[in-house]
Amino acid sequence: QVQLVESGGALVKPGGSLRLSCAVSGFTFSGYYMSWIRQAPGKGLEWVSYIGSSVTIIHYADSVTGRFTISRDNAKNSLYLQMNSLRAEDTAVYYCARGLFGGNSGPFGYWGQGALVTVSS
Amino acid sequence: EVVVTQSPATLSVSPGEGATLSCRASQNVNSYLAWFQQTPGQAPRLLIYGASTRATGIPARFSGSGSGTEFTLTISSLQSEDFAVYYCQQYNNWPLTFGGGTKVEVK
Numbered sequence: 001q002v003q004l005v006e007s008g009g010a011l012v013k014p015g016g017s018l019r020l021s022c023a024v025s026g027f028t029f030s031g032y033y034m035s036w037i038r039q040a041p042g043k044g045l046e047w048v049s050y051i052g053s054s055v056t057i058i059h060y061a062d063s064v065t066g067r068f069t070i071s072r073d074n075a076k077n078s079l080y081l082q083m084n085s086l087r088a089e090d091t092a093v094y095y096c097a098r099g100l101f102g103g104n105s106g107p108f109g110y111w112g113q114g115a116l117v118t119v120s121s
Numbered sequence: 122e123v124v125v126t127q128s129p130a131t132l133s134v135s136p137g138e139g140a141t142l143s144c145r146a147s148q149n150v151n152s153y154l155a156w157f158q159q160t161p162g163q164a165p166r167l168l169i170y171g172a173s174t175r176a177t178g179i180p181a182r183f184s185g186s187g188s189g190t191e192f193t194l195t196i197s198s199l200q201s202e203d204f205a206v207y208y209c210q211q212y213n214n215w216p217l218t219f220g221g222g223t224k225v226e227v228k
């Protein structure tokens with residue numbers, strides 16, 4: 001079955017960097033878009049970044065543009081989020097999610113269990 | 122940016138009763154609107170996509186309606202496992218945006 005497993009969450013100081021990973025299984029990774037969505041403690045959901053199935057399409061939320069970089073390695077069935085210049089307001093559980101359908105559009109159909117990133121001195 | 126507004130923020134309902142949740146988009150998103158359910162400590166789960174299509178395995182007591190800017194999620198008879206937070210999300214425009222959520226609690 002479809003599985004998404006995030007890793008790399010940690011406590012990091014403001015201004016620091018962190019890379020999250022999302023290992024997937026149970027489907028043909030290269031055929032689906034992927035996204036990162038975050039949820040600050042006690043708050044709602046915020047979409048962070050998107051990468052299309054073919055890597056040529058990438059989008060970011062304004063709040064992370066210039067600081068975060070999304071990437072994928074289809075050979076390793078893995079999605080990544082490189083986070084630089086981290087701020088306290090980036091503290092959140094970060095979920096990776098897969099499109100419900102193949103290709104580059106559609107709703108988030110499958111979610112991982114999340115990785116906690118805490119930015120604090 | 123499409124602002125997505127959900128109402129009410131909290132809905133108190135007795136088990137077995139129905140519930141109606143609203144979602145409004147600041148611009149036309151056609152039918153590119155999804156609903157998610159989130160229980161404490163869990164990842165969100167897709168309930169409805171395309172404004173009205175139930176995702177695989179979602180019980181028939183969940184139904185979605187609407188198009189354009191006004192959308193509704195209806196739960197016909199609340200079961201214990203339905204008390205949760207519900208989010209709507211538009212996927213018609215970049216950036217993708219979520220509503221602030223509606224918490225459905227036991228009355």
